[in-house]
Amino acid sequence: MPTLTINGIEVQVEKGTTVLEAARFLGIPIPTLCHDDGLVPYGACRLCLVEVSNGRKQTLQASCCLPAEDGLKVLTHSARVERARRLLVEMYVAVCPSSKRIQDMASAMGVRQVRYQAKHETCIQCGLCVRTCEQQMMAGAIGFSGRGLNRSVSRPFDMTSELCRQCGACLYVCPVCESRCQGPQAESTLCNGCLNISTVCFQSYDNAMCFLEPCHACEIGGPFRADVQVKPRSKDFTRIGEK
Amino acid sequence: MPQVEMEKVEPLLEQFEDQRINLIPILQEVQDTYRYLPQEVLKRISRKLRVPLTEVYQVATFYRCFSLVPRGKHVVQVCLGTACHVRGAPRVLDRMLRDLKLAGPGTTPDLQFTVETVRCIGCCGLAPVARVDNANTHPHLTQAKVGGLLKKYQEKAEAPKAAKPDEASHAKA
Numbered sequence A: 001m002p003t004l005t006i007n008g009i010e011v012q013v014e015k016g017t018t019v020l021e022a023a024r025f026l027g028i029p030i031p032t033l034c035h036d037d038g039l040v041p042y043g044a045c046r047l048c049l050v051e052v053s054n055g056r057k058q059t060l061q062a063s064c065c066l067p068a069e070d071g072l073k074v075l076t077h078s079a080r081v082e083r084a085r086r087l088l089v090e091m092y093v094a095v096c097p098s099s100k101r102i103q104d105m106a107s108a109m110g111v112r113q114v115r116y117q118a119k120h121e122t123c124i125q126c127g128l129c130v131r132t133c134e135q136q137m138m139a140g141a142i143g144f145s146g147r148g149l150n151r152s153v154s155r156p157f158d159m160t161s162e163l164c165r166q167c168g169a170c171l172y173v174c175p176v177c178e179s180r181c182q183g184p185q186a187e188s189t190l191c192n193g194c195l196n197i198s199t200v201c202f203q204s205y206d207n208a209m210c211f212l213e214p215c216h217a218c219e220i221g222g223p224f225r226a227d228v229q230v231k232p233r234s235k236d237f238t239r240i241g242e243k
Numbered sequence B: 001m002p003q004v005e006m007e008k009v010e011p012l013l014e015q016f017e018d019q020r021i022n023l024i025p026i027l028q029e030v031q032d033t034y035r036y037l038p039q040e041v042l043k044r045i046s047r048k049l050r051v052p053l054t055e056v057y058q059v060a061t062f063y064r065c066f067s068l069v070p071r072g073k074h075v076v077q078v079c080l081g082t083a084c085h086v087r088g089a090p091r092v093l094d095r096m097l098r099d100l101k102l103a104g105p106g107t108t109p110d111l112q113f114t115v116e117t118v119r120c121i122g123c124c125g126l127a128p129v130a131r132v133d134n135a136n137t138h139p140h141l142t143q144a145k146v147g148g149l150l151k152k153y154q155e156k157a158e159a160p161k162a163a164k165p166d167e168a169s170h171a172k173a
């Protein structure tokens, strides 16, 4: 049973556990886009990266594909990790500004600007749908085709597949299929919409924001409150705390 | 799309064990035999090897050497890499396309030639170059040389046609 240290906490896990699972076992949240407990790790999104050292060198590695080993020292939220993650999320926002999951992640991680041109893709190639179809639905009706820029999720020969039972699992797991809210800044690349509205419960902390499901008070009093002025922001650049 | 001669597949599949690792060698053989990967054949391979069709399709669309539409008898790869580009490859390509009456890289309707563009085939000193059938490299091309190059293969393409009935009768005898 390997014993490793995550953020200074020693933890003993079963052999074959990944670092991501070990961290989650300790209750440390690591953001992921391409990981699902029921699927074989894929390592596509790199959002789960952590700083790892088992000797002299400290490296960034994708924790979902990293087996827990004896003596591993893991930092899940070091400055270096956070910086790398923010950059990734920034790029994901630029690729798919319409995804709720990505926008939420950006807000929660403090991404306040997007320096890349918005691409408005419909897929981030996380492979969740392909793996769900194959590993959970036992169908294998969809797969990747092409490569490089032309890589996309498709059915063989682009024809209706006999294997597809139209279960909809692929839509369910897709991090992009759920659209973001169409709130005050529906057109902007980076949403951060909720951050620009003073909510009932969090009025005085200008940089803090709760990322829970919206509470009842927020719903009736926050975004839709008549006396709150929603400040229009410049298109792609939003910074909170500015007057 | 032409009728697929399925009978050619079975002996070909016989040569390989029904294992996943044989997928690419089989696809290569099929590509050589048919000059493309017919849909029916891919389905057959998928069933025989017990590899999902999505995976077969994924591999078939990944590699440039596989094609899902029929390719010509001769595949002409015109290099558009940096060195070749600088030394006039786009003009050579234009000329070739014009001679073959093609709108862009692709296959002629008589299935004699397929024109493809590639990025550097590793002999920049000979730029601009074109490679035919993955074997014959033609160096220092100019617009004027394109006609001759095509003709060489055009003739070759027609010559075996006369010889073919002979071959066939030999095989039968």
Ligand code: SF4
Pocket: A122, A123, A124, A125, A126, A127, A128, A129, A130, A153, A170, A173, A174, A175, A176, A177
């Ligand atoms: S369609 Fe959705 S689930 Fe499938 S690879 Fe693309 S982003 Fe991932």
Ligand code: FES
Pocket: A031, A032, A033, A034, A035, A042, A043, A044, A045, A046, A047, A048, A049, A062, A063, A064, A065
């Ligand atoms: S969750 Fe680890 S790379 Fe996507």
Ligand code: FES
Pocket: B079, B080, B081, B082, B083, B084, B085, B119, B120, B121, B122, B123, B124, B125, B127, B128, B129
């Ligand atoms: S650029 Fe054409 S061979 Fe290198």
